[in-house]
Amino acid sequence: MSKDLSQFKLAGKRIAFGKKLDTMDPVEGLKVVELCGGTPQKSVVKSTEIFVVGNNVMASLNSSDDVPIYVKNALDSDINVISEDEFWHLVGLRVGDDGVADRWVIVDDELVGGKVDVSNEPAWDGHKAPYKLFIQHTTIKSTTDGGWNIIDCGPLDESGFPEFSSQPWYSRPNKKDMGRVPATNEELDYRDLIGKVVISDTYAPESCAYLFDGLQYCAEFDLQKLDTSKTTSMANMFRGCSSIKTLLDIGSLDISNVTSMSGMFFGCMSLRVVDMLKWDMDALKYAASMFSNSPAFALVNDKAVQRLESMEVDTTNMFNSGTMRGTWLKSSAI
Numbered sequence: 580m581s582k583d584l585s586q587f588k589l590a591g592k593r594i595a596f597g598k599k600l601d602t603m604d605p606v607e608g609l610k611v612v613e614l615c616g617g618t619p620q621k622s623v624v625k626s627t628e629i630f631v632v633g634n635n636v637m638a639s640l641n642s643s644d645d646v647p648i649y650v651k652n653a654l655d656s657d658i659n660v661i662s663e664d665e666f667w668h669l670v671g672l673r674v675g676d677d678g679v680a681d682r683w684v685i686v687d688d689e690l691v692g693g694k695v696d697v698s699n700e701p702a703w704d705g706h707k708a709p710y711k712l713f714i715q716h717t718t719i720k721s722t723t724d725g726g727w728n729i730i731d732c733g734p735l736d737e738s739g740f741p742e743f744s745s746q747p748w749y750s751r752p753n754k755k756d757m758g759r760v761p762a763t764n765e766e767l768d769y770r771d772l773i774g775k776v777v778i779s780d781t782y783a784p785e786s787c788a789y790l791f792d793g794l795q796y797c798a799e800f801d802l803q804k805l806d807t808s809k810t811t812s813m814a815n816m817f818r819g820c821s822s823i824k825t826l827l828d829i830g831s832l833d834i835s836n837v838t839s840m841s842g843m844f845f846g847c848m849s850l851r852v853v854d855m856l857k858w859d860m861d862a863l864k865y866a867a868s869m870f871s872n873s874p875a876f877a878l879v880n881d882k883a884v885q886r887l888e889s890m891e892v893d894t895t896n897m898f899n900s901g902t903m904r905g906t907w908l909k910s911s912a913i
Contacts, residue, residue: 588669590616595623597632597649602663602717610729615670623653630660637662667717680782680804683747684713684732685769708774708796712748715779731769735782748773749793770794777801788812788839793819800826808833814865815842822849830854830878839865841893850875860886867895 594612596605603611608631609619623630630653632640640646640660653660661669667682687710710730733747748769770793783806784790791797792815800823807813813834817823826844840863844850850873860883870877879887887894 592628593618594629595620595627599633601633627658630658631666634662680714680716680780682734685710685730687728708772710772711775712773713777713779714782773797775799778804781806786812787816788814790816795821798822812839813843814839818845820847824849825852827854835859840869841865841867843869844873845871847873853877855879865893866897867893869897
């Protein structure tokens with residue numbers, strides 16, 4: 580999870596979980612503890628230092644309502660009892676304010692018995708990526724009933740991703756300090772292992788620049804909860820996403836403050852259709868190479884076409900010298 584585990588207040592601590600949690604599965608929580616350098620314990624014993632209980636259970640404790648016997652036993656043994664929310668703060672995965680996502684989790688589908696669920700995410704074969712990237716502020720119960728296996732997780736940058744390679748998932752597993760160094764065949768970048776991206780909770784980054792850059796095997800994006808109302812840049816947002824074929828749900832994004840879309844779909848070699856019909860491009864100034872090396876058709880409104888054809892927007896190589904006619908913008912790369 581990090582090259583410096585000492586920064587986490589749970590590092591080296593012996594931690595156990597209650598069975599009834601609100602935002603995560605106990606097995607999932609133990610995996611997070613392991614990633615943070617702590618010592619996961621399957622049950623509460625006297626050697627346990629921290630006992631994590633559900634937020635609702637913690638509320639009953641604070642209000643002196645009926646307290647579960649297992650919590651009383653932990654308190655009698657001088658074990659530090661904390662809530663799930665406090666747990667996420669301690670591991671550096673802040674609980675988002677007002678349901679806004681503030682962390683990322685890479686998961687793998689896994690069934691009971693350790694068998695991988697290949698029904699929707701085929702096992703890695705060099706072409707189809709096995710992992711899903713979730714952007715969220717709470718986890719979803721899954722592990723004990725045959726769901727997800729957490730591969731890695733971490734906090735999101737509060738301001739988005741304004742710089743190339745600053746995405747936390749753009750790194751080698753366990754070698755994040757190596758940054759942009761190309762991965763070997765034995766150590767693939769996470770970005771080469773991600774087959775699907777899901778924004779589970781509202782995510783409102785100030786910049787979407789390079790957000791999904793280089794996810795070349797990602798075949799599906801679920802961006803319904805991506806809040807771009809304050810976003811000013813989408814430059815190179817999907818650059819190099821060469822497996823995606825359609826981007827239809829992005830038509831609902833609020834791009835009214837976006838000034839740059841340069842290289843936004845550069846190198847999306849499988850992309851066929853992009854829905855931009857409802858986009859307000861009045862603030863747009865830069866669209867250079869927006870669809871270069873991408874065979875996509877983009878559905879836009881008449882007002883947007885007028886904006887793109889004006890002298891106010893830099894459309895240099897927008898379509899590799901393609902055409903801009905009517906409400907469909909066509910790339911010349913077909």
